[in-house]
Amino acid sequence: MARLDGKIALITGGTSGIGLATAKLFKAEGAQLIITGRDEARLASAQIELGSETLVIRSEAGNLTEIDALMSRIKDRFTKLDVLFLNAAIANPAPIEDVTEAQFDEIMAVNFKGAFFTIQKALPLLSNNASVIVTTSITNQTGAPNFGVYAASKAALRSLVQSLGLGLIGRGIRVNAICPGPIDTGGFNRMALPQEVMQAIKTDISGRSPIKRFGTSEEVAKVALFLASDDSAYVVGEEIVVDGGISLVCLP
């Protein structure tokens, strides 16, 4: 029997990187899937990769009206949710002097507010032994120059996972986080930085990493599978770091 047989899973930000790799693994393990994203080309390509039985929905992660519409579509098609993976996020690095109020609000809306209200609005659909998984980031503890708002949004998520872990376990719903370090994804490579700057960042990070390389989306997806499945039945309010050890050498 596959590890997610009979389970219905929603993955926000499932059209690229960690979310897409997780969608493929969940599907291979028997789950029925709903994934979200924004970019039309990535939505179309994910639909082809995941097949017509996967519900691929354009939904803005930070917009409460769109979250309501997403939940309505899931309710109509599936009636319940067993796995909720809050993975959509933006980083938009910038020095503090350049960050506008609109940019600040967008990062917090997509990464934190959207995740909070997606969980809230999914509650009526969540089955009583559902697994909620949130993608955080090691920057929520290590910090990262030019990523202050992003790192703070991920720190807020880490805190939320603890409170909701306590608050929802009474219903049997487990809430946990996956905390990636540097992962070689489309999103990482699409950051608005000159090619030579990106290459210098990658060389620097790989050099400082105990494992001497970036992680892959598939390596993170395997941890998502653990948290989604009954294998993690006794794991509640936890944040699992998947970073090749780099936070060990970043933290004091």
Ligand SMILES: NC(=O)c1ccc[n+]([C@@H]2O[C@H](COP(=O)([O-])OP(=O)(O)OC[C@H]3O[C@@H](n4cnc5c(N)ncnc54)[C@H](OP(=O)(O)O)[C@@H]3O)[C@@H](O)[C@H]2O)c1
């Ligand atoms: N890669 C890393 O090194 C790393 C490290 C630590 C944490 N993380 C976290 O891991 C998660 C996945 O990152 P990734 O590297 O796999 O990124 P990615 O390849 O860019 O994938 C991000 C996904 O989120 C979606 N998304 C972004 N903004 C959205 C919005 N406003 N509404 C709906 N969907 C939205 C994207 O869809 P569109 O492309 O259509 O917008 C895409 O499907 C994120 O939470 C990220 O913060 C990544």
